[in-house]
Amino acid sequence: MTRVLSWLLSALAIGAFGFLLCVFLFQSGPVWQSEGTRYITGVSWFYRQDVFGALSLIYGSLAVTAVALLLAGPLGLGAAVFLSEYLPQKARLVLKIPLELLAGIPSVVFGLLGIALLRDWVYRTFAKFDPLSGDTLLTAGILLAVMILPTMVSLCDDALRSVSGAQRQAARALGLTRAETIWNIVLPQASRGIASAFLLSVGRALGETVAVFLVIGRQDNNLPHPWYSPAPLLEAGQTLTTKLGGAETNIAFGDPLHWAAIMGLGVLLLVLTAGATCLGTLGRRRHA
Amino acid sequence: MFENIPCKNIVLETLNLEVQVRERTILQNISLQVASGEILGIIGPSGAGKSTLLRCFNRLSELTPGLRVRGEVRLMGSSIYAPELDVNVLRARVGMLFQEPVVFPVDIRENVLFGARRLRKLSKGEQDELVESKLREVALWEEVRDRLKQPAAKLSVGQQQRLCLARTLAVRPEVLLMDEPTSALDPRSTSAIEELLLEMKSRHSIVLVTHNLRQARQIFDRVAVVCLRNGVGQIVEQGESAAVFNAPSAPEFRDYLGQASGM
Numbered sequence: 354m355t356r357v358l359s360w361l362l363s364a365l366a367i368g369a370f371g372f373l374l375c376v377f378l379f380q381s382g383p384v385w386q387s388e389g390t391r392y393i394t395g396v397s398w399f400y401r402q403d404v405f406g407a408l409s410l411i412y413g414s415l416a417v418t419a420v421a422l423l424l425a426g427p428l429g430l431g432a433a434v435f436l437s438e439y440l441p442q443k444a445r446l447v448l449k450i451p452l453e454l455l456a457g458i459p460s461v462v463f464g465l466l467g468i469a470l471l472r473d474w475v476y477r478t479f480a481k482f483d484p485l486s487g488d489t490l491l492t493a494g495i496l497l498a499v500m501i502l503p504t505m506v507s508l509c510d511d512a513l514r515s516v517s518g519a520q521r522q523a524a525r526a527l528g529l530t531r532a533e534t535i536w537n538i539v540l541p542q543a544s545r546g547i548a549s550a551f552l553l554s555v556g557r558a559l560g561e562t563v564a565v566f567l568v569i570g571r572q573d574n575n576l577p578h579p580w581y582s583p584a585p586l587l588e589a590g591q592t593l594t595t596k597l598g599g600a601e602t603n604i605a606f607g608d609p610l611h612w613a614a615i616m617g618l619g620v621l622l623l624v625l626t627a628g629a630t631c632l633g634t635l636g637r638r639r640h641a
Numbered sequence: 642m643f644e645n646i647p648c649k650n651i652v653l654e655t656l657n658l659e660v661q662v663r664e665r666t667i668l669q670n671i672s673l674q675v676a677s678g679e680i681l682g683i684i685g686p687s688g689a690g691k692s693t694l695l696r697c698f699n700r701l702s703e704l705t706p707g708l709r710v711r712g713e714v715r716l717m718g719s720s721i722y723a724p725e726l727d728v729n730v731l732r733a734r735v736g737m738l739f740q741e742p743v744v745f746p747v748d749i750r751e752n753v754l755f756g757a758r759r760l761r762k763l764s765k766g767e768q769d770e771l772v773e774s775k776l777r778e779v780a781l782w783e784e785v786r787d788r789l790k791q792p793a794a795k796l797s798v799g800q801q802q803r804l805c806l807a808r809t810l811a812v813r814p815e816v817l818l819m820d821e822p823t824s825a826l827d828p829r830s831t832s833a834i835e836e837l838l839l840e841m842k843s844r845h846s847i848v849l850v851t852h853n854l855r856q857a858r859q860i861f862d863r864v865a866v867v868c869l870r871n872g873v874g875q876i877v878e879q880g881e882s883a884a885v886f887n888a889p890s891a892p893e894f895r896d897y898l899g900q901a902s903g904m
């Protein structure tokens with residue numbers, strides 16, 4: 354019974370998502386026709402000239418997410434290891450409460466904090482690279498890292514806790530130290546859950562809009578040369594979400610091609626976030 | 642109640658051991674000795690503190706928050722609580738087997754090598770040798786020699802328990818602690834383990850907890866009976882296994898025997 358129900362609900366969810374994707378795909382039709390694959394690979398976006406290349410937006414989203422993950426990943430996993438393996442059970446439960454609270458703070462609050470505290474800090478700290486302002490991809494990435502950190506810690510902690518105590522005990526009884534037990538027993542067995550924590554965080558970071566919007570500078574067509582250069586991180590940039598959240602979206606609605614280009618960004622965003630979230634959820638499900 | 646074991650070396654002994662959880666005393670006044678080459682059995686009703694006692698011998702008790710152990714435990718004459726003693730080295734010297742076999746989610750070979758590899762550097766050849774000799778020692782070699790690279794979890798529960806034993810033996814413990822090692826096993830695996838114990842006791846001293854009276858009578862050399870007295874676990878009787886089982890004197894133990902055989 355529950356199996357049928359869960360299967361039905363899954364089907365419903367997938368159906369709803371498919372429907373959503375179809376709407377977006379249909380509405381973005383004209384831009385795929387006019388730009389083809391250049392819509393994804395094109396480096397410039399000038400809507401007044403009807404040039405729509407989303408690459409810099411994709412780059413912005415991925416760069417910001419990468420920074421966030423690079424910072425929040427190790428930190429979150431480290432904190433989770435401390436929480437789950439070193440702290441007594443009671444302290445762990447007490448600490449999890451503020452974590453959940455932090456995860457529930459509206460993202461605009463983080464955005465305001467970013468403006469108030471982070472922007473100037475980035476500007477001053479990286480002064481020798483001469484950034485134009487504190488509104489940069491890096492700033493947005495750091496802010497995102499702070500935002501996903503609580504979820505990261507919480508999910509990683511769940512993953513570590515799901516490793517049975519008997520495994521730890523057997524390892525300790527063989528004479529392994531606590532650190533060796535964590536390294537050889539706990540982390541490998543929690544790896545699926547940890548991977549899914551990372552993926553769910555990626556989904557969250559890719560989709561985050563308001564907080565990023567407030568500190569990223571919203572500068573189109575910022576791409577690195579060569580592609581691996583980190584220079585654009587200290588420049589203002591634009592992500593899929595900040596583009597969609599900006600004024601251009603309202604302007605676009607009157608013009609079919611422009612609107613299609615905007616809806617196309619929606620398709621990209623949906624596919625990226627849904628991909629990350631689905632993979633993450635699958636990993637979590639199979640892990641549990 | 643204290644009996645000395647003349648002309649045999651004491652490997653492990655406790656003196657006035659007392660265990661408390663928060664304010665509650667679980668075990669008190671525990672004094673026992675394990676000589677080399679013998680199986681000391683611990684028997685008694687459920688909840689008397691047998692598992693807790695066993696975990697004091699390799700300081701695994703320290704992993705349980707709130708547990709306080711007082712008194713003395715000596716391994717080869719020196720205190721296991723001595724400040725200069727490395728508790729992880731101690732745990733390698735005093736191996737432990739649990740009620741449910743706990744195999745690690747790696748292949749059979751890696752399971753055997755798990756603890757050993759950490760204690761000493763092993764060449765590939767030495768590893769192969771160790772894996773084979775330990776699996777032979779637990780009579781598992783013939784059954785698994787063709788599938789050493791397969792996940793250990795695929796083995797039957799009885800085979801898993803023997804694998805766990807091989808893994809423990811690979812770190813060359815002086816004492817083996819076993820907490821109802823056969824209670825999750827079928828009769829055939831049980832007798833396999835029992836044969837192994839009898840065969841192994843010349844090399845390792847063994848402390849064995851069991852609820853299986855037949856097993857206890859057959860393979861214990863000496864026995865310590867742990868029962869609740871005034872709500873606290875204590876040794877109510879100990880001595881040569883045959884003597885204790887044939888003429889039980891402590892009323893708690895008689896009750897236990899009565900219930901256990903009545904079942």
Ligand SMILES: Nc1ncnc2c1ncn2[C@@H]1O[C@H](COP(=O)(O)OP(=O)(O)OP(=O)(O)O)[C@@H](O)[C@H]1O
Pocket residue numbers: 662667685686687688689690691692693694705706708
């Ligand atoms: N961590 C703990 N916290 C509180 N009480 C505990 C803890 N560990 C053990 N106890 C208590 O100590 C007593 C002895 O438990 P133990 O598991 O050692 O008994 P046992 O003799 O091994 O029983 P069994 O034959 O059922 O395995 C029990 O009353 C148990 O409730």
Ligand SMILES: [Mg+2]
Pocket residue numbers: 691692693820
């Ligand atoms: Mg027990």
